[in-house]
Amino acid sequence: MKRIISILLENESGALSRVVGLFSQRGYNIDTLTVAPTDDDTLSRLTLTTQGDDHMAEQIVKQLHKLIDTIKVVDLTEGAHIERELMLVKLKASDNDIRAEVKSCAEIFRGTIVDVTPNTYTVQLAGDSEKLDAFIEAVREIGIMEVVRSGVSGIARGDKFLRV
Amino acid sequence: MELLSGGDILIRALKDAGVKDVWGYPGGAALHIYDALYRQDDVFHILVRHEQAAVHAADGFSRATGEVGTALVTSGPGATNAITGIATAYMDSIPMVVISGQVPLSKIGQDAFQETDMVGVSRPIVKHSFLVTRAEDIAETIAKAYYIAATGRPGPVVVDIPKDVTDPSYKVAYEWPTETKMRSYQPTDKGHRGQIKRAVKTLLGAKRPVIYTGGGIVIDNAAEHLIALARKLNFPVTNTLMGLGGYPGTDRQYLGMLGMHGTYEANTAMHHADVIFAVGARFDDRVTNDLEKFCPHATIIHIDVDPTTVSKNIEAHIPIVGTCTSVLTEMLSIAEQLTLEPDAEALADWWQQIDQWRADKGIYTESRYEPSSGTCIKPQDVIKMLYKITEGEAIITSDVGQHQMFAAQYYLFDKPRMWINSGGLGTMGFGLPAAMGCKRAFPDTDVACVTGEGSIQMCIQELSTCTQHNLPVKIINLNNAALGMVRQWQDMNYSSRYSESVYEDSLPDFVKLAEAYGHVGMKITHLDELEEKMRECFAMKDRTVFMDICVDRSEHVYPMQVPGGSMRDLWLNKTERA
Ligand SMILES: Cc1ncc(C[n+]2csc(CCOP(=O)(O)OP(=O)(O)O)c2C)c(N)n1
Numbered sequence: 092m093k094r095i096i097s098i099l100l101e102n103e104s105g106a107l108s109r110v111v112g113l114f115s116q117r118g119y120n121i122d123t124l125t126v127a128p129t130d131d132d133t134l135s136r137l138t139l140t141t142q143g144d145d146h147m148a149e150q151i152v153k154q155l156h157k158l159i160d161t162i163k164v165v166d167l168t169e170g171a172h173i174e175r176e177l178m179l180v181k182l183k184a185s186d187n188d189i190r191a192e193v194k195s196c197a198e199i200f201r202g203t204i205v206d207v208t209p210n211t212y213t214v215q216l217a218g219d220s221e222k223l224d225a226f227i228e229a230v231r232e233i234g235i236m237e238v239v240r241s242g243v244s245g246i247a248r249g250d251k252f253l254r255v
Numbered sequence: 256m257e258l259l260s261g262g263d264i265l266i267r268a269l270k271d272a273g274v275k276d277v278w279g280y281p282g283g284a285a286l287h288i289y290d291a292l293y294r295q296d297d298v299f300h301i302l303v304r305h306e307q308a309a310v311h312a313a314d315g316f317s318r319a320t321g322e323v324g325t326a327l328v329t330s331g332p333g334a335t336n337a338i339t340g341i342a343t344a345y346m347d348s349i350p351m352v353v354i355s356g357q358v359p360l361s362k363i364g365q366d367a368f369q370e371t372d373m374v375g376v377s378r379p380i381v382k383h384s385f386l387v388t389r390a391e392d393i394a395e396t397i398a399k400a401y402y403i404a405a406t407g408r409p410g411p412v413v414v415d416i417p418k419d420v421t422d423p424s425y426k427v428a429y430e431w432p433t434e435t436k437m438r439s440y441q442p443t444d445k446g447h448r449g450q451i452k453r454a455v456k457t458l459l460g461a462k463r464p465v466i467y468t469g470g471g472i473v474i475d476n477a478a479e480h481l482i483a484l485a486r487k488l489n490f491p492v493t494n495t496l497m498g499l500g501g502y503p504g505t506d507r508q509y510l511g512m513l514g515m516h517g518t519y520e521a522n523t524a525m526h527h528a529d530v531i532f533a534v535g536a537r538f539d540d541r542v543t544n545d546l547e548k549f550c551p552h553a554t555i556i557h558i559d560v561d562p563t564t565v566s567k568n569i570e571a572h573i574p575i576v577g578t579c580t581s582v583l584t585e586m587l588s589i590a591e592q593l594t595l596e597p598d599a600e601a602l603a604d605w606w607q608q609i610d611q612w613r614a615d616k617g618i619y620t621e622s623r624y625e626p627s628s629g630t631c632i633k634p635q636d637v638i639k640m641l642y643k644i645t646e647g648e649a650i651i652t653s654d655v656g657q658h659q660m661f662a663a664q665y666y667l668f669d670k671p672r673m674w675i676n677s678g679g680l681g682t683m684g685f686g687l688p689a690a691m692g693c694k695r696a697f698p699d700t701d702v703a704c705v706t707g708e709g710s711i712q713m714c715i716q717e718l719s720t721c722t723q724h725n726l727p728v729k730i731i732n733l734n735n736a737a738l739g740m741v742r743q744w745q746d747m748n749y750s751s752r753y754s755e756s757v758y759e760d761s762l763p764d765f766v767k768l769a770e771a772y773g774h775v776g777m778k779i780t781h782l783d784e785l786e787e788k789m790r791e792c793f794a795m796k797d798r799t800v801f802m803d804i805c806v807d808r809s810e811h812v813y814p815m816q817v818p819g820g821s822m823r824d825l826w827l828n829k830t831e832r833a
């Protein structure tokens with residue numbers, strides 16, 4: 092089962108490598124990982140997604156919590172939450188028919204075209220991972236040159252929040 | 256405020272952290288620190304002969320005293336030599352601080368001379384690590400390092416200090432923090448009261464209980480609490496290899512060690528138990544055997560200070576996260592309040608069953624191994640002799656192999672911190688330097704290192720440290736002229752094909768070797784000389800003595816769990832199975 096885990100981490104050198112190291116050391120996979128400082132620049136917020144049953148998820152959360160730099164850890168999978176991922180896709184688009192098709196695809200998926208050359212269109216898209224997957228399938232025939240995905244960022248719905 | 260250089264600040268901070276001894280080895284990146292050491296008398300430095308030994312000695316000191324051990328090494332090879340020692344301490348949750356010199360900040364990342372990314376290399380085997388980038392940060396970092404090492408589930412902490420940070424020409428104000436607080440690190444102390452109550456009720460309802468305790472009891476100084484509870488309940492107790500001494504080895508309620516080389520009575524009782532009360536133990540694979548077949552009838556109560564340990568290998572029915580002392584104390588007080596009493600009738604039956612197991616195939620019945628005779632000295636009998644002569648009062652360190660298991664089985668530890676071994680990592684070479692650490696901590700107590708001719712050669716250079724720093728430890732070398740434990744597995748699983756487990760007459764003359772270092776050497780080949788020589792050895796209080804004892808080569812360690820079986824599936828000797 093897919094898991095989405097949020098971590099609040101001291102923004103210190105070596106902290107991120109301890110998180111990443113923990114996963115390889117304990118034999119867990121990381122599917123996606125996003126990290127950036129928060130409004131408080133002494134803190135980093137990480138979101139990572141992984142696969143695992145309940146036992147493994149519990150171990151991962153506990154192990155992450157055990158790291159000295161970790162302030163808070165939440166398994167977002169357990170409650171209602173929002174996931175968002177950003178994607179940039181560069182597509183081959185030299186003839187007009189194709190350009191029209193890319194445009195309409197982008198519109199349907201609520202994407203925006205953020206760069207244009209005579210031969211390419213670059214589409215920006217945000218949403219949950221399934222939506223981004225669906226867009227890739229929709230434009231695969233057209234000719235994908237490059238795909239960049241940010242990895243998932245997540246936040247709990249409602250009143251719950253992760254803060255020191 | 257006083258202005259000090261980084262090197263002086265470091266030493267002053269060590270003093271303020273309560274450090275008296277540092278075990279170490281100098282080198283380029285640590286020279287400012289060594290110069291600071293030279294110019295003061297508060298912190299004493301003990302020069303070892305290999306950085307691995309510095310860490311093991313600090314580790315042995317820590318295990319014997321409960322205090323945080325300290326090692327100091329230089330960058331690059333000094334740091335990498337320390338790695339085995341750090342991993343050893345990490346696996347056994349030993350509080351320790353390892354300070355490593357590092358190349359100057361400006362050279363980091365340039366493949367400078369003797370540059371190793373120590374924080375990176377040690378990352379998976381430390382509780383935490385620091386790279387100090389400013390002299391101003393040294394005191395606070397040292398305070399944090401000792402705090403982290405000693406609290407919660409203890410462990411080694413690495414503090415890597417680039418050379419320019421200890422530069423004597425750059426001076427800053429020294430201030431020792433009055434309090435160490437970290438928002439990201441708040442170790443759990445007290446367990447959940449509701450859970451503790453449930454646990455007490457479950458214990459009081461048990462008909463075939465076993466108390467299974469590990470190193471946590473020793474580390475947390477909880478032996479007295481354990482004894483009080485076990486006596487009140489009249490439950491049988493078994494200890495892991497790391498937990499020996501946590502419960503008195505000579506007590507009637509004690510079943511001996513459990514696990515791979517545990518006793519028949521402990522392993523069989525575990526298998527049939529209806530309630531297993533695990534305290535400060537971690538259901539290690541050397542204890543449980545096949546997890547699928549582990550204790551099929553048992554309700555499991557598990558206390559540990561580390562949440563990741565609880566329900567990691569075996570799902571606990573009643574998990575409790577807290578220190579052994581606080582949870583056991585609370586359990587005792589709850590047990591006193593409740594009007595319930597343990598089920599005396601069921602317990603009487605259970606004890607009768609256990610006594611039957613003990614009498615039938617117990618480890619301390621006469622027939623467990625062929626007796627020694629003449630030149631065929633059984634290693635078990637050497638340990639029994641050691642126990643007799645030291646009256647069970649010596650601190651025993653050990654290396655890794657058959658000798659370690661014989662020592663664990665046949666030396667009965669009545670108190671914690673008397674049995675010092677590398678249980679988790681199983682590090683050959685640990686015994687002698689660990690013994691030095693123990694001797695330094697307790698100069699008036701006999702300290703014996705039970706070792707094998709294989710293991711002792713992994714840190715034998717430390718005989719020289721014993722000379723320089725007057726550390727009169729006794730080395731009890733169970734010389735079976737083979738990597739005995741390897742050989743045993745080769746006998747059992749590889750049709751006695753002794754691939755690289757014998758030395759073909761290349762062993763040194765250990766007596767001469769000991770003498771070359773300025774010590775006393777003894778070689779024992781006949782049973783008749785054993786007692787007298789060993790008495791002589793321990794009578795020489797101020798000498799390091801190396802007893803090279805030729806023991807039966809063909810002896811195996813039994814009981815031994817049958818791989819893939821349950822706790823109670825055991826080989827009892829070469830032909831008999833339980
Ligand atoms: C550093 C290290 N290398 C290898 C091993 C694997 N090993 C475990 S026991 C053993 C044999 C030890 O021989 P010795 O010290 O003579 O003890 P004996 O078993 O003969 O009593 C070996 C090689 C180990 N535990 N540690």
Ligand SMILES: [Mg+2]
Pocket residue numbers: 656707708709733734735736737738739
């Ligand atoms: Mg040997």
